[in-house]
Amino acid sequence: NSSLVWLRRDLRVFDHAALHRALQDSARVHCVFVYDTTILDGLPRRDRRVDFIHASIAEVAAELRQLGGHLIVRHADPAAAIPALAAELGVDAVYCNHDYEPQAIARDDAVEQALRAGGRRFVSCRDQVIFEKSEVLSQTGGVFSVFTPYKNAWLKKLEADPSVLAPYHVEPLAARLAPAPANAPALPSLAELGFEPSNLAELKIPTGMSGAAALLEDFLPRIAGYKEARDYPAVKGPSYLSIHFRFGTLSVRHLVRTVLDLMARGAGGEGAPVWLAELIWREFYAMILYHNPHVVGGSYKPAYDAIEWETGPHADELFAAWCEGRTGYPLVDAAMAQLNQTGYMHNRLRMVTACFLIKDLGIDWRRGEAYFAQHLNDFDLASNNGGWQWASSSGCDAQPYFRIFNPITQSEKFDASGKFIRRYLPQLKDLSDKEIHAPWLVPRMLPLDYPDPLVMHDEARKRTLERYAVVKKTD
Numbered sequence: 151n152s153s154l155v156w157l158r159r160d161l162r163v164f165d166h167a168a169l170h171r172a173l174q175d176s177a178r179v180h181c182v183f184v185y186d187t188t189i190l191d192g193l194p195r196r197d198r199r200v201d202f203i204h205a206s207i208a209e210v211a212a213e214l215r216q217l218g219g220h221l222i223v224r225h226a227d228p229a230a231a232i233p234a235l236a237a238e239l240g241v242d243a244v245y246c247n248h249d250y251e252p253q254a255i256a257r258d259d260a261v262e263q264a265l266r267a268g269g270r271r272f273v274s275c276r277d278q279v280i281f282e283k284s285e286v287l288s289q290t291g292g293v294f295s296v297f298t299p300y301k302n303a304w305l306k307k308l309e310a311d312p313s314v315l316a317p318y319h320v321e322p323l324a325a326r327l328a329p330a331p332a333n334a335p336a337l338p339s340l341a342e343l344g345f346e347p348s349n350l351a352e353l354k355i356p357t358g359m360s361g362a363a364a365l366l367e368d369f370l371p372r373i374a375g376y377k378e379a380r381d382y383p384a385v386k387g388p389s390y391l392s393i394h395f396r397f398g399t400l401s402v403r404h405l406v407r408t409v410l411d412l413m414a415r416g417a418g419g420e421g422a423p424v425w426l427a428e429l430i431w432r433e434f435y436a437m438i439l440y441h442n443p444h445v446v447g448g449s450y451k452p453a454y455d456a457i458e459w460e461t462g463p464h465a466d467e468l469f470a471a472w473c474e475g476r477t478g479y480p481l482v483d484a485a486m487a488q489l490n491q492t493g494y495m496h497n498r499l500r501m502v503t504a505c506f507l508i509k510d511l512g513i514d515w516r517r518g519e520a521y522f523a524q525h526l527n528d529f530d531l532a533s534n535n536g537g538w539q540w541a542s543s544s545g546c547d548a549q550p551y552f553r554i555f556n557p558i559t560q561s562e563k564f565d566a567s568g569k570f571i572r573r574y575l576p577q578l579k580d581l582s583d584k585e586i587h588a589p590w591l592v593p594r595m596l597p598l599d600y601p602d603p604l605v606m607h608d609e610a611r612k613r614t615l616e617r618y619a620v621v622k623k624t625d
């Protein structure tokens with residue numbers, strides 16, 4: 151018997167659940183990656199994520215070749231291409247790893263139906279997360295809606311069943327990988343896929359399994375200090391692994407094993423458990439999306455859909471200024487410049503810029519969510535939506551609805567010396583550490599090459615409290 155492994159957001163060979171299962175179940179295993187035209191056709195012709203996938207796929211193909219296998223690559227709609235390829239190869243089953251996004255679930259359902267019609271099986275494995283869907287439930291069997299009890303239950307479940315972390319060793323079964331046919335075509339170039347190179351290489355964002363491994367190696371010696379360092383955007387505090395989580399160039403099991411091992415040896419300091427909690431946030435949001443698909447386009451707490459956002463040309467102008475980093479608030483503008491230039495934004499700044507758009511400018515959070523989705527290298531529907539709903543207070547949050555960040559105090563606290571701001575807004579480099587957070591307050595002879603603030607925070611805050619009053623009545 152033979153099978154086909156369909157890679158999607160799991161662009162690696164090692165510790166790969168679906169590949170391992172297929173190798174165990176079948177005498178001959180083919181592998182395929184499909185550049186999905188239903189996604190790619192809607193993207194700008196320069197997209198860092200496409201570059202990232204392209205480079206990572208080259209590495210997967212090379213690794214499979216080294217193991218005696220071969221990666222088939224297609225550029226098509228997978229809903230048609232996968233069943234067609236399965237028929238062409240005459241395989242008995244297609245294996246892949248679970249995807250939890252509503253559109254991906256619909257796609258997989260369609261593929262499964264088509265395969266079944268041809269007498270083939272569709273086998274899907276848990277790989278992207280440690281615990282999925284309904285595996286972590288409350289004591290009464292309910293789905294969690296608040297993070298901390300979810301995290302505690304997650305940790306308890308892992309303690310009870312550490313076997314979920316067991317690695318899937320692919321190498322011992324590699325002899326079952328189907329070798330490249332004699333006429334195997336070369337991997338498609340970016341140009342053949344209809345794309346031009348982005349600035350990914352210039353940014354030195356490491357790609358593929360080797361890139362993830364290098365970032366992890368760089369991060370582990372810093373993990374003990376993560377709790378302190380992670381909030382300051384000018385400091386190298388976090389792991390920068392998010393794009394690798396997104397495309398599965400790393401194994402989440404491997405990361406959790408590594409962190410738990412550090413903690414067991416007393417080497418993780420205060421940072422390791424905090425970092426582990428971030429990985430649990432990721433799974434929490436994936437679980438929330440799976441059980442609450444209405445969060446795509448709607449508030450997690452439906453009462454928040456009654457809020458009336460700014461509309462019309464003035465709102466469009468405010469939104470454009472936010473996107474382009476010309477709000478007049480240096481930390482917000484520097485953060486947007488970071489996003490626009492690199493596709494990454496520090497977590498603290500994602501919170502600051504999202505709160506600013508929603509609660510200082512009164513713009514519908516869904517517009518900001520869509521902008522992030524377009525520009526973030528690590529864009530993940532569940533985490534991005536969760537982050538935006540957190541910022542708009544419409545999501546799974548134990549905090550009161552009226553939390554409003556002050557963009558000046560956030561700046562003074564988290565970029566006190568203005569180091570991050572100066573990196574992205576060089577026109578402000580000569581302001582003092584004290585002045586740089588609110589340049590309009592500084593009397594000057596010559597105007598700065600920098601806009602005045604779009605709104606005054608105190609006035610905006612009052613408007614937001616009024617805007618959110620409609621929720622207060624029903625919450």
Ligand code: FAD
Nearest residue numbers: 388389390391392428432497500528529530533534537538
């Ligand atoms: P680290 O601090 O090293 O964290 C390690 C990993 O944990 C991350 O790579 C990520 O996989 C996960 N993680 C960390 N924080 C969170 C979180 N709050 N929620 C879920 N997972 C988390 N993260 C995305 O991966 N994709 C997104 O599209 C995304 N959009 C966001 C939008 C908003 C408005 C906010 C407030 C947060 C968003 N996040 C998103 C979460 C977080 O900002 C990023 O995961 C983090 O900044 C990535 O950097 P890192 O890999 O260096 O993180």
